[in-house]
Amino acid sequence: MDLHASRWVQIACVLLTLALVAASCTTRANDSQFFGLVKPPAENVLRYISGDEPESLDPQVSSGQPEARIYMAIFAGLVEYGPKTDAPIPELAEHWEVNNDNTEFTFHLRPNLHWSNGDPLTAQDFVYSFRRALSPALASRSAYLAYYIKYAEGYNSGAMFVRDPQSGAFVLARDVELEAQTKAAETQSPSAPVDQKQLAEHPELAKGETTELDTPFHHFMHEPDRLVVSGDEAERAKAAATNPKLKAALAGKELVPVKAEDIGVEAPDEQTVRISLAQPAPFFVGLLAHQLFRPVPRQAIERFGAAWTQPQNMICSGAFKLEQWKPYNVIVVGRNPQYWDASNVNLDKIYFYPTNEATTMMNMYKAGEVDATYNHTVPPAWLDRIRPLKDYMNAPEMATEYYQINITKPPMNDVRVRKAFNMAIDKQALSDFRKVTKPLYAFMPEGIFPGYAKVPGDGFDPAKARKLLAEAGYRDASGNYDPTKFPINQVELSYNPSESNRAVAEFVQAQWKQNLKLTVPLKAIEWKTFLDTRSRLEYKGFSRAGWIGDYADPFTFLALFYTPKGDNGTGWWDPKYVKMLDDANHQLDPQKRYALLAQAESYMLDAQPVIPLLTNATNLMKKPYVKGMYPNPQTLHAWKFVYIERDPAKWDYGVPDMSAE
Amino acid sequence: MLRFIMRRILVTIPMVLIVVTLTWGLIRLAPGNFYSGEKKLPPAVEKNLREKYGLNQPWYVQYYRLMRNVVQLDFGTSLKYEGQSVNSILVRTVPVSAILGLLAYLLALTVGLIAGVLAALKQNSKIDYASMALAMLGISLPSFVLGPLLVLIFSLTLYWLPPARWNGFPSWNLLLPVLTLSAIYMAYIARLTRSGMLEVLRSDYIRTARAKGLKELDVILRHALRGGLLPVVSFTGPALALLVTGTVVVERIFALPGLGNYFINANLNRDEPLIIGIVAFTSIVILLFNLLVDIAYAYIDPRIRY
Numbered sequence: 032m033d034l035h036a037s038r039w040v041q042i043a044c045v046l047l048t049l050a051l052v053a054a055s056c057t058t059r060a061n062d063s064q065f066f067g068l069v070k071p072p073a074e075n076v077l078r079y080i081s082g083d084e085p086e087s088l089d090p091q092v093s094s095g096q097p098e099a100r101i102y103m104a105i106f107a108g109l110v111e112y113g114p115k116t117d118a119p120i121p122e123l124a125e126h127w128e129v130n131n132d133n134t135e136f137t138f139h140l141r142p143n144l145h146w147s148n149g150d151p152l153t154a155q156d157f158v159y160s161f162r163r164a165l166s167p168a169l170a171s172r173s174a175y176l177a178y179y180i181k182y183a184e185g186y187n188s189g190a191m192f193v194r195d196p197q198s199g200a201f202v203l204a205r206d207v208e209l210e211a212q213t214k215a216a217e218t219q220s221p222s223a224p225v226d227q228k229q230l231a232e233h234p235e236l237a238k239g240e241t242t243e244l245d246t247p248f249h250h251f252m253h254e255p256d257r258l259v260v261s262g263d264e265a266e267r268a269k270a271a272a273t274n275p276k277l278k279a280a281l282a283g284k285e286l287v288p289v290k291a292e293d294i295g296v297e298a299p300d301e302q303t304v305r306i307s308l309a310q311p312a313p314f315f316v317g318l319l320a321h322q323l324f325r326p327v328p329r330q331a332i333e334r335f336g337a338a339w340t341q342p343q344n345m346i347c348s349g350a351f352k353l354e355q356w357k358p359y360n361v362i363v364v365g366r367n368p369q370y371w372d373a374s375n376v377n378l379d380k381i382y383f384y385p386t387n388e389a390t391t392m393m394n395m396y397k398a399g400e401v402d403a404t405y406n407h408t409v410p411p412a413w414l415d416r417i418r419p420l421k422d423y424m425n426a427p428e429m430a431t432e433y434y435q436i437n438i439t440k441p442p443m444n445d446v447r448v449r450k451a452f453n454m455a456i457d458k459q460a461l462s463d464f465r466k467v468t469k470p471l472y473a474f475m476p477e478g479i480f481p482g483y484a485k486v487p488g489d490g491f492d493p494a495k496a497r498k499l500l501a502e503a504g505y506r507d508a509s510g511n512y513d514p515t516k517f518p519i520n521q522v523e524l525s526y527n528p529s530e531s532n533r534a535v536a537e538f539v540q541a542q543w544k545q546n547l548k549l550t551v552p553l554k555a556i557e558w559k560t561f562l563d564t565r566s567r568l569e570y571k572g573f574s575r576a577g578w579i580g581d582y583a584d585p586f587t588f589l590a591l592f593y594t595p596k597g598d599n600g601t602g603w604w605d606p607k608y609v610k611m612l613d614d615a616n617h618q619l620d621p622q623k624r625y626a627l628l629a630q631a632e633s634y635m636l637d638a639q640p641v642i643p644l645l646t647n648a649t650n651l652m653k654k655p656y657v658k659g660m661y662p663n664p665q666t667l668h669a670w671k672f673v674y675i676e677r678d679p680a681k682w683d684y685g686v687p688d689m690s691a692e
Numbered sequence: 693m694l695r696f697i698m699r700r701i702l703v704t705i706p707m708v709l710i711v712v713t714l715t716w717g718l719i720r721l722a723p724g725n726f727y728s729g730e731k732k733l734p735p736a737v738e739k740n741l742r743e744k745y746g747l748n749q750p751w752y753v754q755y756y757r758l759m760r761n762v763v764q765l766d767f768g769t770s771l772k773y774e775g776q777s778v779n780s781i782l783v784r785t786v787p788v789s790a791i792l793g794l795l796a797y798l799l800a801l802t803v804g805l806i807a808g809v810l811a812a813l814k815q816n817s818k819i820d821y822a823s824m825a826l827a828m829l830g831i832s833l834p835s836f837v838l839g840p841l842l843v844l845i846f847s848l849t850l851y852w853l854p855p856a857r858w859n860g861f862p863s864w865n866l867l868l869p870v871l872t873l874s875a876i877y878m879a880y881i882a883r884l885t886r887s888g889m890l891e892v893l894r895s896d897y898i899r900t901a902r903a904k905g906l907k908e909l910d911v912i913l914r915h916a917l918r919g920g921l922l923p924v925v926s927f928t929g930p931a932l933a934l935l936v937t938g939t940v941v942v943e944r945i946f947a948l949p950g951l952g953n954y955f956i957n958a959n960l961n962r963d964e965p966l967i968i969g970i971v972a973f974t975s976i977v978i979l980l981f982n983l984l985v986d987i988a989y990a991y992i993d994p995r996i997r998y
Contacts, residue, residue: 068851084957087774170740172727178734188736337775358773358784359949360858384857386947390840394855395947398847557723 064684065422067397071656071675074379080392080404081383084359088340090322091164094173096667097405099322101383104364104670105347106325109138109157109304110316112667114659115689116481117429117583119317120669123152123326123348123371124304132617133311135252137244138304145369146328147347154298160326161306162291173323176581181252181295181309182259189262191286192293202284204256207277244299252295252307259289311616313624314584321582350376350671359385377659377674396652402675403653406666407467414466414650421684422652427478429580429664430647431471431588432535434524434573435565438640439602442518443572447503449639452573454489454496455546458644461538465531468645474632476646479664480585482622484629488636488643493546500547514548522572525554527561532575535644565600573642576600583664585628586616592635603640655682661689693990697983704979711975712762712968716755719964726771726962745771758968767969772961778969781954786936786973789943789950791861793935795870797928800877805924807878808885809917812893823882830879839872839945856947869946873939877931881924888920895919918992925992929985933978937970 072078082097090102103112109127110119124138144152165174165187178184185192193202258280261267271278295307308315318324328346331339338344345353350372351364362383366376384401386392389410395401406428409417417423442448458470469477472488501512524540526532536553544550551572556564564570578598580587589612591597595604608631615627649662658681659672676682727733727741742748746757761768767778807823814820846868847855859865892898893916901911940952947953951970958966990996 067848084773086772089774092774167740168744170737170744172733172737172741174737174740175734184736187740188734189739340775357949358776358781359947359953384947386856388944388947391856391945391947394840394843394848395857398851398855400854400857 064420065655066393066417066420066652068399069422069654069656070399071654071677072402075377075675076380076382077378077403077657077670077673077675078382078384078401080395080401080408081362081385082405083387084385085362088345088353088356088362089327089337090325091160091169091171091173091327094171094322096665097385099667100405101362101364102322102325103349103667104351104381104383105345105349105353105367106322106327107349107370108320108322108325109140110320111669112320112583112663112665114669114672115661115663116479117317117320117663117665117667118481119320119583122320127316129313129316129619131619133313133315133619134308136306136308136315138306140302140304141371142302144348144371147352147367147369148328149369150328150330150346152326152348153301154304155301156326156329157304158296158298159329161296161324162294163327163332164323165294166291171323173321176318176321176323179308179310179312179315179318181307182257182289182293183295183309185259185289186291186294190259190289191262192257192289193260193281193284194287196283196285201287202258202280204258207258207274207280244303244305246297246299248297249299249305252297256309260286262288311613312586313616313618313621314582314586317582317584351378351381354380361385372671376671378670381670393652396654399654402657403660404651406662407650409650409652411466417652418466422655424649424651424653424662424686425467426649426662426686426689427469427476427664428647428649428666429476429479429583429587430577431474431476431643432468432575432577432645432647433471433474434539434642434644435576435600436573436640436642437568437570437602438638439568440521440571442503442521445503446637446639447499449642450489451496451499451503451547452543453639453642454492454499456539456542456642456644457491459491461535461542462645464538465535465645467648467650469648471643471646473636474641474643475585475588475629476580476664479580479646480583480625483585483625486629486633486636496547517547517549519549519551522549522551523554523570524551524573524575525556525561525564525570526575527558528555536575539644566596566598568600568602574600576641580665585625585632586612589628589631589635592640601640603635603638605634605638608635653683655679655684658683658687661687663689693987697987700979700983700986704976707979708972708975709759709762712758712972713755715968715971716758716964719962719967720751722962724962726964728962762968762972767972768965770958770963770966772958772963772966778965781966782951782969782973785949785951785954788858788948789939789952790936792866792869792873792942792948792950793932793937793939795866796873797877797932797935799870800874800881801924803874804878804881805885807882809889809912809920811882811886812889812920813912815890820886824886827879827882830875831883833875835872835876835939835941836945838875839868839942842868842872843945856945858948858950865946869942869948872945873935873942877935880927880931884923884927885920888923889916892916892919922989922993925988926985929981930978933974933981937974937977 081100083095085098085101086093086095087098088101088105090098090106107122109122109124111122113120123140123144125141127136127138129136140154146152161177161180163169164171165177165183167187167189174187178187184190194200195202260277260281261270267281271281295309297305299305306315326348328339328348331344331346335341335344342353342356347353347367350367350370352367353362354365355361355363362385363380364383365380367373370376384395389408392401392404392408393410393413396404409423418425436443436449438444438449458472462468462470471477472490473486475483475486477485497512500517501510505513505516507513507516524536526536533555540551540553565574565576578588578591592599592601592603593609593612595602611627611631611634615624615631618624618627649666651662651666653660656676657673658676659674660668727738746754770776770778770781773781807827811820811823843855846853853868854865857865898911898916901915937951939950940956942948943950943953944956954966955970958970
């Protein structure tokens with residue numbers, strides 16, 4: 032029986048193989064320009080794979096991109112991500128003004144805005160939403176994005192103001208600053224602080240004045256910064272121990288918690304939202320498109336609590352409103368007739384299908400059951416076949432990969448050595464090898480920020496690299512580069528384990544071996560431990576890093592080296608660089624500001640604390656008949672511009688033109 | 693009998709509590725947290741989160757709270773899915789998995805029984821070899837191979853059936869996942885039925901029945917099948933329990949909103965209440981189905997008494 036059985040198995044296997052071959056042949060025979068069926072949906076709808084099941088439909092709770100794309104349909108912000116570049120475009124705010132040092136933004140709402148239930152949407156809704164976003168009880172994971180707002184961090188972290196119980200006067204931040212800090216602070220805020228009494232008498236002294244909208248709160252915002260201390264007693268004591276002025280200031284004072292009402296957001300009238308920042312941040316408008324800053328319906332939240340996100344309770348403000356939410360299955364949004372620009376919304380409905388299983392979504396796409404997918408959905412093994420197709424969207428992304436260098440330890444404390452290792456990598460070859468990427472020579476991802484002058488950075492030059500190493504002292508008697516002199520045991524390349532990180536590390540290792548005759552040992556470290564060694568600068572040599580921009584502005588990348596702590600991870604920190612960034616952020620003219628930022632980038636690259644490797648590229652599918660949807664740097668799509676084109680002559684054959692907004 | 697059932701149900705409670713405790717400990721040992729992601733959260737944000745979900749309390753307080761909730765069959769609120777209680781997730785997902793599992797098992801039972809009985813009756817015939825070869829194929833072909841294969845043929849080549857998604861019951865979307873899911877069970881049932889039947893067909897009481905001149909159909913359906921089914925029945929308990937409580941692979945391949953899909957994501961997300969809720973539910977169902985099997989045994993085999 033066994034013999035016969037195996038014969039049957041053989042026959043069955045042959046049959047299956049035949050079926051597979053037949054299957055692959057038939058698919059090849061299809062229209063080879065696109066992947067699978069190309070048949071526009073019968074109705075005027077878009078069916079979109081949105082990735083992971085949303086954690087919540089509350090835009091202030093979940094921080095992820097899968098959710099962001101759904102929020103973009105049902106909640107409108109002051110501004111929206113532009114469909115082509117992600118740069119902010121007016122949404123609920125018709126226009127806005129910035130004061131002369133980029134610390135105060137005044138937004139003017141469009142007239143007659145409404146929630147989907149018909150209630151008016153006013154400036155007060157923004158004040159409520161911003162305060163909610165920052166409340167410690169909500170514990171929003173994106174709350175830190177709002178820390179640019181004055182006293183926002185203090186409120187969110189439960190910090191305290193310090194008040195003299197007798198006079199009622201608050202202790203100011205500058206009162207406890209040590210000498211060095213005071214100097215730095217002066218360079219940061221060029222406008223001299225205005226005395227409160229003087230302000231009360233002469234309201235026009237306030238910066239960025241629109242005198243008719245002057246309010247007591249506005250004055251409060253323009254008082255010198257109050258001292259904010261930790262709400263935790265132990266932490267306060269620690270800070271006081273290192274700062275005698277702070278210790279003196281705390282003695283005999285009472286602590287007043289920073290309240291929601293203290294954060295720098297106010298509604299001077301129904302149609303104006305004024306935001307005061309703790310520091311100059313010209314890119315702040317771009318940040319306001321983030322879900323955290325989209326207004327949420329106070330009425331529904333106060334009535335239903337956490338259940339306000341259920342379709343029957345939900346009140347929306349976007350181009351669409353929530354119709355159905357079946358977790359792990361589908362989210363359906365339909366036209367919102369109350370939306371201010373409802374007549375320009377193209378689609379009747381959008382179906383968001385939450386799945387993160389790459390093969391499954393590719394199957395659905397191929398079978399023509401969905402019209403587009405979210406980013407990074409084509410599995411690596413499929414790329415060779417899918418990349419040439421005209422519905423594959425491959426465009427630069429606002430994300431980079433680079434190696435940090437620990438410049439505090441020899442031999443990497445020598446800039447010539449750092450430059451040599453950078454020049455010894457053929458980044459074009461690396462990018463070809465990685466497929467979904469573009470080579471990165473400077474620190475800014477290329478082609479993302481229109482108008483930002485590209486910093487060239489050093490190219491691939493192994494001869495010069497060897498020369499630099501020889502100059503750095505690693506040479507033989509005749510002055511030629513000698514790899515045996517290099518202390519290779521002092522250098523490692525550490526990365527957190529993942530298939531792609533290892534592949535890149537091995538590639539770079541091979542390049543160095545080939546071009547510098549040096550074999551740098553690789554070291555894989557578990558993720559949490561890796562983060563720890565990186566931030567404490569305990570690694571030797573190189574450590575893998577990647578960065579995804581938070582907002583469409585070069586500062587999101589350059590700010591990595593703004594402080595020596597945090598995500599810097601290199602030990603390189605230069606007050607001159609900080610000054611250059613500050614100067615740029617005080618600059619009102621965007622062109623001049625970009626030029627200053629590019630100078631700062633170039634200055635940083637001269638010190639080479641990092642080895643730039645790759646700009647990531649988008650990796651998604653979109654049927655040719657889906658128009659008005661672009662693989663922009665964050666692949667965030669403003670849905671009201673998306674439409675279904677039924678005339679094949681007007682379809683997108685390849686990546687659509689994204690040059691102008 | 694009643695005492696036996698009561699005793700078994702009482703034993704279930706400590707068993708579930710032990711399972712929950714072990715799961716709770718394992719989650720604690722796993723690195724990472726439900727809020728840890730690619731970007732490091734500022735300490736203030738992290739502190740707010742830990743306070744909101746009571747993670748700043750000592751472990752025994754958290755454990756006590758968990759046990760108190762489990763005893764009341766209230767598993768709390770999901771950490772990942774804000775505002776969704778674990779119970780509401782169970783209520784929503786169990787029917788999906790149950791429909792899928794039951795349909796798959798019914799299909800497996802029907803086809804498996806018929807194939808198994810035929811194979812046993814016509815031992816060493818072509819029918820026997822064919823059905824056992826197919827059964828072998830079903831056992832050795834894992835669902836993560838069979839599922840995509842069926843999708844490739846029926847959805848992506850012939851464009852007959854949808855490749856994925858839940859579309860309610862009944863719908864064409866169910867056909868491929870049910871087929872994928874049932875294959876291995878079909879195969880097992882066919883083989884178990886065949887061997888069970890072969891054993892029974894040679895036993896004395898069948899010979900007696902035949903000698904008494906009963907019709908062949910009566911002999912098979914009333915006497916042989918009853919005995920030959922015993923292995924299938926004992927297989928049914930755990931199999932059905934696993935089928936009903938979600939099948940991770942098939943639910944993921946076909947993007948179905950069932951318990952299995954939630955379970956795998958809950959683990960990846962370190963969503964402690966959801967993991968514990970699903971584990972507790974699954975263990976209750978498994979213990980319950982085993983009890984049902986024991987009861988069914990008593991009815992099928994008169995020699996068994998508790």
